[in-house]
Amino acid sequence: MEDYESKRRAESKAALEKIKSGLATKVRILVPADACPACRAIEGAYEFADVPEIPPEGCSCLDGSKAFYAPVLDRFGP
Numbered sequence: 001m002e003d004y005e006s007k008r009r010a011e012s013k014a015a016l017e018k019i020k021s022g023l024a025t026k027v028r029i030l031v032p033a034d035a036c037p038a039c040r041a042i043e044g045a046y047e048f049a050d051v052p053e054i055p056p057e058g059c060s061c062l063d064g065s066k067a068f069y070a071p072v073l074d075r076f077g078p
């Protein structure tokens with residue numbers, strides 16, 4: 001599954017770049033409830049400098065990691 005994983009990694013990276021170039025101030029990793037422990041462990045909001053890769057190291061999701069990046073738009077706060 002090496003091909004699938006590197007494709008997934010490239011896609012995630014592209015999505016992350018898009019978020020970085022938008023209005024987001026941080027990025028959140030969203031993980032489905034049926035994801036593997038390695039994926040569940042990286043769920044949360046991150047500074048751009050600290051964002052882990054998707055799929056994370058040690059991912060054992062059967063169909064590949066379904067974790068994904070989402071923008072955090074806290075600039076629209078009060």
Ligand SMILES: [Zn+2]
Binds near residue numbers: 035037059061
């Ligand atoms: Zn996983």
